[in-house]
Amino acid sequence: MLELRDLRKSFGGFTAVGGVSLTVAPREIVAIIGPNGAGKSTLFNLVTGHIKPDSGTVRFRERDITGLAPHSICRMGLGRSFQRINIFPRLTVFQNVQAAIIAHRGHGHRLWGRSADLFRRETMALLAAIGLEDRADAVSGELSYGAQKQIELGIALASEPALLLLDEPTAGMSATETRDAIALIGRIVRERGLSLLFTEHDMEVVFSIAERIGVLHQGRLIAEGPPLEVRANADVRRVYLGGHA
Amino acid sequence: MKPLPLVLWAAGLAALAAVPWLGSRFYTFIATDIVILALFATSLNLLLGYTGLVSFGHAAYFGIGAYTCAILMKTHGVPFPLALAAAPLLAGAAAAVFGFFCVRLTRIYFAMLTLAFAQIVWGICFKWNAVTGGEQGISGVPYPDLGWMSALPLVGSLRVGEQYYLVVLVVVAACLAVLKVIVDSPFGRMLTVIRENAERAEFVGIDVRRYELAAFVIAGAFAGVAGALFAIFNRGVFPDFAYWSKSAEVLIMTILGGMGQFWGPAVGAAALVLLNQQITAYTQYWPFVLGVILIVLLFAFPGGIVGTLVAAGRRLKGASRA
Amino acid sequence: MFDPSFLFGQFVSGLSTAMFLFLIASGLSLIFGVLRVLNFAHGSFYMLGAYLAWQLVQWLGPRTESFWLAVLGAALIVAALGAVIERALLRHLYGREELYQLLFTYAVVLVLADVARYTWGTQQLTVPRPPSLDGAVNVLGATVPLYTLFIMALGPLIAVGFWLLLERTGIGRTIRAAALDREMLSALGVNTSWLYTGMFALGSFFAGLGGALVTPVRSLVPGMDVEIIVEAFIVVVIGGLGSFWGTFLGALIFGQVLAFGIVLFPRFSVFAAFVLMAAVLIVRPWGLLGRPLDR
Numbered sequence: 040m041l042e043l044r045d046l047r048k049s050f051g052g053f054t055a056v057g058g059v060s061l062t063v064a065p066r067e068i069v070a071i072i073g074p075n076g077a078g079k080s081t082l083f084n085l086v087t088g089h090i091k092p093d094s095g096t097v098r099f100r101e102r103d104i105t106g107l108a109p110h111s112i113c114r115m116g117l118g119r120s121f122q123r124i125n126i127f128p129r130l131t132v133f134q135n136v137q138a139a140i141i142a143h144r145g146h147g148h149r150l151w152g153r154s155a156d157l158f159r160r161e162t163m164a165l166l167a168a169i170g171l172e173d174r175a176d177a178v179s180g181e182l183s184y185g186a187q188k189q190i191e192l193g194i195a196l197a198s199e200p201a202l203l204l205l206d207e208p209t210a211g212m213s214a215t216e217t218r219d220a221i222a223l224i225g226r227i228v229r230e231r232g233l234s235l236l237f238t239e240h241d242m243e244v245v246f247s248i249a250e251r252i253g254v255l256h257q258g259r260l261i262a263e264g265p266p267l268e269v270r271a272n273a274d275v276r277r278v279y280l281g282g283h284a
Numbered sequence: 285m286k287p288l289p290l291v292l293w294a295a296g297l298a299a300l301a302a303v304p305w306l307g308s309r310f311y312t313f314i315a316t317d318i319v320i321l322a323l324f325a326t327s328l329n330l331l332l333g334y335t336g337l338v339s340f341g342h343a344a345y346f347g348i349g350a351y352t353c354a355i356l357m358k359t360h361g362v363p364f365p366l367a368l369a370a371a372p373l374l375a376g377a378a379a380a381v382f383g384f385f386c387v388r389l390t391r392i393y394f395a396m397l398t399l400a401f402a403q404i405v406w407g408i409c410f411k412w413n414a415v416t417g418g419e420q421g422i423s424g425v426p427y428p429d430l431g432w433m434s435a436l437p438l439v440g441s442l443r444v445g446e447q448y449y450l451v452v453l454v455v456v457a458a459c460l461a462v463l464k465v466i467v468d469s470p471f472g473r474m475l476t477v478i479r480e481n482a483e484r485a486e487f488v489g490i491d492v493r494r495y496e497l498a499a500f501v502i503a504g505a506f507a508g509v510a511g512a513l514f515a516i517f518n519r520g521v522f523p524d525f526a527y528w529s530k531s532a533e534v535l536i537m538t539i540l541g542g543m544g545q546f547w548g549p550a551v552g553a554a555a556l557v558l559l560n561q562q563i564t565a566y567t568q569y570w571p572f573v574l575g576v577i578l579i580v581l582l583f584a585f586p587g588g589i590v591g592t593l594v595a596a597g598r599r600l601k602g603a604s605r606a
Numbered sequence: 607m608f609d610p611s612f613l614f615g616q617f618v619s620g621l622s623t624a625m626f627l628f629l630i631a632s633g634l635s636l637i638f639g640v641l642r643v644l645n646f647a648h649g650s651f652y653m654l655g656a657y658l659a660w661q662l663v664q665w666l667g668p669r670t671e672s673f674w675l676a677v678l679g680a681a682l683i684v685a686a687l688g689a690v691i692e693r694a695l696l697r698h699l700y701g702r703e704e705l706y707q708l709l710f711t712y713a714v715v716l717v718l719a720d721v722a723r724y725t726w727g728t729q730q731l732t733v734p735r736p737p738s739l740d741g742a743v744n745v746l747g748a749t750v751p752l753y754t755l756f757i758m759a760l761g762p763l764i765a766v767g768f769w770l771l772l773e774r775t776g777i778g779r780t781i782r783a784a785a786l787d788r789e790m791l792s793a794l795g796v797n798t799s800w801l802y803t804g805m806f807a808l809g810s811f812f813a814g815l816g817g818a819l820v821t822p823v824r825s826l827v828p829g830m831d832v833e834i835i836v837e838a839f840i841v842v843v844i845g846g847l848g849s850f851w852g853t854f855l856g857a858l859i860f861g862q863v864l865a866f867g868i869v870l871f872p873r874f875s876v877f878a879a880f881v882l883m884a885a886v887l888i889v890r891p892w893g894l895l896g897r898p899l900d901r
Contacts, residue, residue: 087487113489125487127480138477139488147474147490150466154473198489338705385888391704392644393891396843400884407877532712539709569724575716582699582706582713 040065040202040234046085046095055081057258058095063202068228068235070245073255074278079238080122082255083206087119088112100201114143118200120191122207122238128180132171135179135190137162139197162197168227169193185216189223196227203228205237209244217244224248246270254278300453304446314561316449318554320513323456325537325549326463327506332535333543334467335499336479337387338395340531341402342507344382345375347409347526349508350515354422355415357516364428368455368512375508376501378405383500387493402531409523421522425515452513459506464546466502475499536574540581542588551590611747616865618745622754624861625761626816630834631841632768632853633812639785639848640805643696643707647714649835651688651810654718655680655817656826657726660733673736677818684814685807692806697799719831728828733821753822760819765854772850781805785848837864840883846896855894 041063048056056078063069071079084090086097088109096105104112113119127135140158141147166172169189174182179190188208195203208224209217225248228235239245245252245266252269254262262272269275303315324346331337349371356362356370382401386394409416416422430447434440439447466472474495478485482492515521524530533556541552559577564570585592634648662676691714699707734740739753772778783791784801792798817834824830837860845856860882867878886893 108491109486110489110491113487119487121484125481125484127477127484129480130476134473138473141470141473142477142485142489146470147495149470151469153468154470155468157470194484194488332705338708385884389887389891392847393887395708396839397884397887397891400880400887403880404877404884407880410877536709539705569720571716572720572724575713575720578709578713578716579695582710583695586702586706 040067040100041086041236042096042098043082043086044096044098046082046097047093048081048085048090049093054258056085056092059255059258059260060095061253061260061263063234063236065201065234066232067251068225068249069237069251069253070249071236071238071253071255072240072242072245073238077255078258079255080206081258083119083204083238087117087204113198113200116199116201117204118195118198118202119204120188120195120206120208122210124184124187124191126179126187126190126194128178130179131176132166132179132182132186132190132193133162133175136165136193136197139194140165143198165193165197169196169223184211185220188212188220192224192227196231200233202234202236205235207238207240209239209241217241221248297453297457301450304442304449309443309445312446312449314557316445316452316517318557319449319452319456320510320517321534321537321553321557322550323459323513324507324510325534325541325553326460326546327503327510328534329538329543329546329549330463330467330475330499330503330506332538333545333548334472334479335475335496336482337496337499338391339386339398339500339503340395340528340535341382341398341400341405342503342534343528343530344398344402344405344526345379345504345507346511346514346530346534347405347521347523348378349375349511350521350525351409351416351422351511352508353512354425354515354521357428358422358425364516368509371512372505372508375511376505379501379504380497383497383504387496387500399528399531402526402528406523406526406528409526416523419523421520423520425519425521427516448516452517455509455513459509460550463506467546471495471498536578540577540588542590542592542594544587545590545594548588548590552588555589614746615748615750616869617862618748618750618754618758620862620865621858622757622861623864624857624859626757626820627837627841627861628761628854628857629764629819630813630816631838631845631857632765632850633809633816634835634838635842635845635848635850635853636781636812637806637809638842640781641700641802642704643711645806645809646708646711646835647691647718648711648809648813648838649831649833650715650718650722651684651813652817652834653722653826653831654687655684655814656821656830657722657731657817658683658814659818659821660726660731660826663733668734673733677815680818681811681815684817685811688810689803689807692803696806697802715831715835719828722831723828726826731826733826735822757819757823761857769850836879840879842893843883844886844893846893849893849895852893852895 041061043059043061046056046059047054059078059082061069071082073079081090085092088104088107088111091106096103098104099112099115099117102115104115104117127138130138137158140161141154144158146157163172163175166175169192171186171189171193174186179187182190192205192208195205205224209220212220221244224235227233249266251264252262252266253260254269254272254275256278261278262269262275300315300319304312324342328339328342331339331342352371352374353367356367357364362370382398386397386401389397409421410419412418427444427448428451430444430451433442433447439450442450467475474485474490477488478490478492478495485492511525514525537552537556538549539552540555541550542548559573560570563573567573581588587595630648630652634645637643637645637648658680659676662679663672666672666675696707696710699710735753739756742749742751743755744750770778772782780791780796780801784796784798784805841856841860842853843856844859845852845854860879863878863882871878
């Protein structure tokens with residue numbers, strides 16, 4: 040599904056990503072962990088076209104997408120959520136998700152017809168799937184952090200991606216919220232047969248759903264494999280102080 | 285905000301149409317000015333309020349539309365309908381060329397490039413004596429041939445200036461209707477989304493630059509129509525139609541009325557024209573008054589006239605329910 | 607037309623214009639660099655500096671020192687005005703969208719233009735050159751006024767002085783830090799609120815100083831505020847918004863463009879400046895020495 044080959048990116052003299060190679064198979068759940076500053080967000084930005092890599096390639100569904108514009112990559116079936124809240128604050132929850140569906144279905148260019156009720160059924164169905172259908176008309180910027188994170192997920196799912204990239208999906212959440220969020224994500228991913236690549240800080244989260252884990256440290260993958268293997272890895276234990284080992 | 289019922293629209297239009305019979309020639313004059321500027325300001329709002337793009341050079345397209353109409357009608361004797369159709373085409377084409385470069389920039393750089401382009405247009409109008417009449421502009425732009433109106437029952441008895449007002453009203457109403465359809469459409473929704481979060485819009489599959497350029501061209505085209513109508517109303521065109529102060533004027537109108545509402549700019553245009561009339565009758569220091577109004581607006585009423593009214597209305601509704 | 611002494615004369619004129627543009631544009635660039643506000647009223651402060659200098663010369667009488675006192679006085683008054691405007695009004699708009707700040711500075715332009723019109727009327731005013739700098743010298747065949755040489759010397763002096771301030775003093779470090787990361791700075795306990803006021807006042811001081819210094823060379827007319835802000839913008843765009851040496855370089859380039867543009871392309875001088883600005887914005891928006899602005 041997704042294949043990263045020797046991706047590199049430096050800013051000035053600082054190497055953010057120094058030769059990362061990784062694959063994600065269809066329907067697979069892979070987690071990238073690593074301390075702050077390890078390069079996780081930069082790696083995501085390289086994959087989704089926000090930044091161009093200095094060298095290396097990104098292949099998605101057999102196609103080379105290295106350095107393509109974000110909107111093109113999204114249209115190919117890659118969905119993404121952001122670490123910080125990145126929604127459309129003055130629009131309602133409904134409008135947030137509806138807009139993504141309108142864009143995905145290619146109706147964005149239509150200058151005629153009212154947009155207010157377009158794809159209502161599909162939007163409400165998606166809202167129901169992520170548990171926000173009762174707050175559809177609330178202004179998204181006024182909702183709680185957790186709810187906004189759910190909207191983030193909804194927007195990413197609206198593009199009907201085959202691969203979902205989630206950047207720290209449970210950042211800033213309490214223990215209960217985290218459990219719920221992960222359960223939701225896990226269920227949706229399995230129901231829709233999606234591949235999932237996500238970054239995380241919380242070890243419990245990672246070990247609960249990841250099928251494979253990659254450990255990023257100073258821009259390099261120092262370990263990669265099934266959870267138990269990674270947990271036992273001496274390098275990982277040395278580098279990754281804290282968390283649950 | 286729930287869409288206003290069609291009845292209110294029709295009533296408003298009828299009220300405006302009745303002005304030539306209700307008031308003196310002066311009222312018709314003011315009303316023509318307001319209606320044309322309402323279109324100009326609403327076209328800017330497609331960029332400002334709906335897409336989040338701040339243009340300091342929107343007057344360029346107003347000027348291009350005005351000069352196109354004037355040159356075609358005065359110098360080449362082209363009939364009004366053709367000249368009116370040509371104005372948005374040329375203005376839109378210019379917007380496409382300028383916009384292509386502008387949308388590759390963001391925020392302050394975007395604004396400054398729009399300003400630079402507008403001043404270039406002004407400079408061309410100012411210097412190209414042969415075509416644009418240079419500093420003197422083009423005067424004596426003729427009224428369109430409205431002879432056919434004299435045959436109509438009510439309208440036949442009106443003076444040509446008032447007949448022209450009715451033509452302006454019909455054209456502007458049609459343009460505003462088209463703009464309303466556009467902002468309510470899926471395309472309009474994409475623009476709002478870009479305004480709210482352009483980065484996220486990219487990651488949802490929207491080619492932001494292309495949409496911004498489309499908005500830029502549409503806004504420019506409608507500004508061109510307003511310019512063409514104004515050229516005739518003013519009986520002449522002058523380089524300062526494209527000057528940055530005109531861009532500032534239309535920007536202020538839009539914000540004064542409220543850039544968050546469709547009718548905000550139109551209300552702002554009316555407010556500014558009427559204020560100008562009233563104040564310049566008493567003092568020559570209109571810029572001072574305008575500056576003070578603007579400051580008060582920015583601090584106390586950021587939503588503009590319509591925005592403040594809507595917010596107050598919501599509060600009242602909330603209070604009455606409680 | 608290509609007589610060497612004429613060309614040299616134009617070149618010198620271009621340098622002098624450049625230095626004085628640099629003075630004004632650096633104030634604009636400073637305010638943008640630290641406060642992230644593009645101050646349209648900067649040209650109005652320049653205009654006020656000129657009018658106030660004229661006024662002070664009227665009051666102080668035709669003594670030799672009165673010109674210099676007037677210049678300093680005018681610049682200080684303008685700086686104080688800037689501080690008041692920033693503190694009382696502009697400050698409250700920092701959290702809002704950029705558009706509101708820009709419109710505010712534009713409103714100030716409108717207000718100050720009419721205040722000047724009301725106080726000093728619309729006819730042209732002139733200020734005589736200070737007696738110590740009256741006269742001219744012959745350099746390479748061109749007659750160069752002493753006052754022009756003075757401005758040419760003053761420019762680099764101020765540039766170096768200001769650069770030393772930025773690079774070698776504590777205050778300078780604080781200014782540079784504020785330009786890079788305001789939140790961090792206030793987290794470190796620096797009173798950013800007064801820093802901003804101070805920066806705005808300093809930038810306005812430069813504008814007022816420039817306006818006052820130019821009075822013997824350019825006459826005071828309505829519209830000088832608009833003319834100068836446009837020129838300052840272009841200089842800052844060419845050099846790069848927020849870049850100190852960029853402003854210096856931009857001023858040098860634009861000074862020569864103005865000096866030779868009028869000679870070579872008299873028909874196009876009116877908007878040649880804007881063509882240049884558009885070209886820079888299209889090809890390299892962050893100017894020669896600026897930093898690319900993030901989205």
